[in-house]
Amino acid sequence: MQNQTAHPAKIAARNVQVYYGDTHAIKDVNVDIEANTVTAFIGPSGCGKSTFLRCINRMNDTIDVCRVEGDIRIDGEDIYDRKVDPVQLRAKVGMVFQKPNPFPKSIYDNVAYGPRIHGLARNKAELDDIVEKALRRGAIWNEVKDRLHAPGTGLSGGQQQRLCIARAVATEPEVLLMDEPCSALDPIATAQVEELIDELRQSYSVVIVTHSMQQAARVSQKTAFFHLGNLVEFGETDKIFTAPEDPRTESYITGRIG
């Protein structure tokens, strides 16, 4: 919102190319992701949607053979600029992974880890506050408030994923990237996480990669359809699902390809 005058988009990607060695994984992607919006990336397996998501917080830097070209700007700043420290970027762009991956530590330490390494709390009381706030935002506070020092790995799959979301929001990011956050969860846990995603939209711009078109339709306002490394179509979710412009999008959402 604060950027609406100068830069209408929170994240602006221009001519993004990604190569894995010789493989051209992402071809010429242009996309504008708005603040306080849930944007869904859909598409068949291997179409590059996760790869593109991982470009946004430079997680692809950890893969040696991966090379990114083009321009990705967050609030008008090029995140692939030489001066940008990827670690600082990742504090601003949080990420939730496909498989719930809590640290094998207590629930409290899982959430407190980010704020601790970024020095967000001056003392124990402040840290306690941050942890509580994050766990409340992760919609898991009521379930774990009595056992904050139990191991995070002892929670159920859905609880673990919400714990991971709480961990991601604890560092006060501006963008939240979610890579198929519900693929390892049962329908009830999925419903809880989806509800949570909708709430998170109030404070963050959320980008979610999903295999489930129903999920994209339920939680997102904008949808991007990827196919074979190309961004085929990007627009309002309602429009993509009711009146797609591209025949490939239509084939995919009606189940003819994928």
Next chain:
Amino acid sequence: MTDLTSSGASLLVQDAHTKKRNCAEARFKAYGLAAIAFGLLMLVILLTSIISRGTGAFQQTYVTLEVPLLEAKLDKKGNRNLADIKKVSTFGYAPLMKAAFEEKVAAAGIETSLKSKQMAALLSKDAAATLRNFVLRDIEVIGTTVKFEFLTNSRVDGYLKGRVTRASIANDKNINAAQLDLVDALIADGSLRKRFNLDFIIGADASDQRPEAAGMGVAMIGSFFMMLVVLALALPIGVAASIYLEEFAPKNWITDIIEVNISNLAAVPSIVFGILGLAVFINYMHLPNSAPLVGGLVLTLMTLPTIIISTRASLKSVPPSIRDAALGVGASKMQSVFHHVLPLAAPGILTGTIIGLAQALGETAPLLLIGMVGFIASNPPDGITSGLMDPNSAMPAQIYEWAKRADPAFYERAWGGIIILLVFLITMNAIAVLLRRRFERRW
């Protein structure tokens, strides 16, 4: 019903193909069992032979004598001056021992034709030194009569252990039948007996003439100081190298070459490391010969590949999702390694380190080349510097040294030394197994 009849076969009868497959499986299981049984049999044979031959070393024959510590012999001036008393050598104590032995034989009412000198010959050559050390520790005992358990010589010890028989001493000038008669009489009297010998475990090595007095203790200290050096160097260097290679190093041909070479180093014969140590640490750097410091440095080189390989394996076994999680909340590479990956890999690293140390503890060949097989009968080193720099031996080298010597009594001690070494190795490996069990996979 139709299906069964149409295929023409009953499930109740095995067809030829199935029978063949089942036979092959049964045969394979039998081979496996046979291999394991063979392995176990060998282990049992090994252990029984070690234990049956080695346990003797933990027992030693002692004779109890009452020695009058005559002032006239030990402190002629009578002023209890330590410097003067020190001038009395072990030869000065010999007459006391002879007299004491004669006294003993008379008191027990044993009839013998032996002279007192021949009686005292039953004692260990170490006995006089033992008595002298006792007197020098507390000179106030001069003038009193003390009851003392002296080591007998190795022939008497062998007679009690069944190694020496009346038939076998025919050509032995160290002992004769009359002396054995006296030994039998003393056994009947209860003053000559076999008992547990702590000095074998904590004592120093002894010269060729006194196998009964030789012990493992000083070599054990040598081994301890070497392990200290290995632990202090190999663990930090190995872990740091593995972390760098596994987590930070770019994957290119240089790191590939380094990796291949580390794997190759693990297979290099230990004697090669020994000659390297001799050339570099002793001849070039002029570190002292036979010092545990040099031994430790050589063993460090040998242990490093083991530690690096096991550390890298345990770093690899930490799931990448943990690294992603840490990077995802904005941890730096180093923070993700030190806060999350390393603690999870620690049990594996410790296990690898302990196994590497156990390997180093049992290593003999490189120690031969840097001279850690000398005869070390010195007292235990005082302080860490002396422990590291003074010549010493090591447990496996001590065993080798004993096995080399002529007297069969040393042979028994070599087996006994192997038992001590094995106890150390089994303990270390057990700790490694326990650690692995205790901390394995908690995510």
